[in-house]
Amino acid sequence: MTSDSALPQYEHYIDGRPTPPADGGYFPTDNPWDGKTWAMVARGNAKDVDLAVMAAHRAFEVGPWSTMTPSERGRLMWKAADLIASKAERLALIEQRDNGKLITEVVAQVRYMADYLKYYAGLADKIQSAVIPTDKKGVFAYTRYEAKGVIAIITPWNSPLTLTSWKLAPALAAGCTVVVKPSEFTSASMVELAAIFTEAGFPPGVINVVTGFGPEVGQPLVEHRKVEHIGFTGGSVAGKRIYELAASHFKTVTLELGGKSPNIVFDDADLDQAVKGVVSGIFAATGQSCQAGSRLLLQRSIHDVFIEKLLAFMKDVRLGDPSDPQTQIGPVATRPQFEKILSYIEIAKAEGAECVLGGRSRPDLGAGQFIEPTIFVKVRNEMRIAQEEVFGPVLAVIPFDDEEDAIRIGNDVAYGLAGAVWTRDLKRAMLMTDRLKAGTLWVNNYRATSFTSPFGGYKESGIGRESGIDAIKEYLHTKCVWMSSDLEVPNPFIRR
Known part of the structure; x- marks a missing residue:
């Protein structure tokens, strides 16, 4: 008592x-x-x-x-x-x-x-x-x-x-x-x-x-x-x-x-809209979502320009009191999860991934249970940061060459909960949704769910x-x- x-x-x-x-x-x-x-x-x-x-x-x-x-x-x-x-x-x-x-x-x-x-x-x-x-x-x-x-x-x-x-x-x-x-x-x-x-x-x-x-x-x-x-x-x-x-x-x-869902952006996509979809997929809810798009697969020809757009979009994001309607990213929900996320950030650095945004806690905010939105580039799909569910605001960016390469990387995890494809090409969208192994797939959107539509996963x-x-x-x-x-x-x- x-x-x-x-x-x-x-x-x-x-x-x-x-x-x-x-x-x-x-x-x-x-x-x-x-x-x-x-x-x-x-x-x-x-x-x-x-x-x-x-x-x-x-x-x-x-x-x-x-x-x-x-x-x-x-x-x-x-x-x-x-x-x-x-x-x-x-x-x-x-x-x-x-x-x-x-x-x-x-x-x-x-x-x-x-x-x-x-x-x-x-x-x-x-x-x-x-x-x-x-x-x-x-x-x-x-x-x-x-x-x-x-x-x-x-x-x-x-x-x-x-x-x-x-x-x-x-x-x-x-x-x-x-x-x-x-x-x-x-x-x-x-x-x-x-x-x-x-x-x-x-x-x-x-x-x-x-x-x-x-x-x-x-x-x-x-x-x-x-x-x-x-x-x-x-x-x-x-x-x-x-x-x-x-x-x-x-x-x-x-x-x-769990999930380790791929958010796949092709070179013919509307990149500005895709940036918003990527942000929604991983940084909404402080990344604490089973369907989070925690792997960003970028076609190699647009990799650098997309990262520039993504970093520009994230530069003014507001962290703070979750009861404030203006706040965009709140604290990590539990102390054990906070420490787990930080450990994965260190693992990613040790494996050779390059942190281009965030990667730090924010002890100056509230009780200090905040982690900055974090983006890693130069990620290989076999790295732990790309294979294991972090369940936090951490994005692993992986380049790919063509549809077959994207499908191979997208499916090469133990999970199969969700995924997304960003393209203007209907034939490409159909190919990707046919062959990606996941229970929910979005085309040119992310994180939409409804009581009318089934939700669940493949594999683990x-x-x-x-x-x-x-x-x-x-x-x-x-x-x-x-x-x-x-x-x-x-x-x-x-x-x-």
Whole structure:
């Protein structure tokens, strides 16, 4: 328990109400801008996880949620979306205080989260099965989709509310109940969000939140016998561990993991527009985005002029207080991530890459958890700076000769989350999007996403898809029913 009674205190949210931690422990959550502790958060363990999962299980099996029609669930989701929209500024302020993201971006994300819920609210009563024409006489076969049950949602610190909504909305529309484990760095906004769903009329147990650390909360949640599916967004190392644990219990997973996405600029592109796309791809959100375009592939003939334009665009960028609407780049969200980014900058220098912008921390800003936008040239694709996810404002620039060279370099990483192509040539754009191995590809734009379009990765960037119509199927079992119209059962020793 915090000794400072002036600090807000966040409990778990279980069975429709705030719930103190079973062992009475709390931990601090700090503001990346000023480095100060602003709240205390419940430190959960396996006891809290079991309490939350069993509440979700009851709500799924016998609670009011299980007897609601899909249309009734959709109306509740719509009501929750309206409440979220009305409280967007408050939710955004809490999230921004936890992770240092720009307030202008977080407010927009929370408002868009409401649209996300409304999209899936509209899909809740449109999950249609099919009658199957079979080759068997005297039987009638059809499919039905059934909610899997209790869903574990584990989300990271960079966009906690947005990335939770990507899983929460289709899970609720499918008829599932959920237990959310937010990042220990950004727990407060998720607890606040759960209370809004209760205010909207969601029955107790449908949405539960257990806060704490991975080994103490995340692992027991993944391994719990009543959890049927795990939706995770985060790093590939943690994703692999979750996949291993899930496999040992035959649970299904949706894993949205890391990226090392290529942003490919050809010599026929509109270079001024491409510069803005490159900046959006790597320096927006302080580079703390799984889909960041952290590898800039430049056709050799425009390499130097493009770098000049890029450096000119970045010379007046504003670093500072993320609550100031004029700020363009805020602090790194966590101290461990801050130190990791700085270590990668030193690795890049040691491997022979040349730093032409940034490369330093800014101890003069806020609590000092700032890193200047950093650009490296003379990068070879085999360097660690080009192969490993830095998750910060660090751009690796790699020259290429032609389409085949760009495709080879673009695909030559363990990841396959996203990528972009900048060209005026439609044939070239089609060739590149056909052959680049990534779940999302943009042409002459970067970082656009929508609740209507699927998102996910190839290779080590994950399993399954989020968003769009098909995402709802991640939370459904498919059942096939065979009904006989024969009056007599055929020979029981011969398979029909």
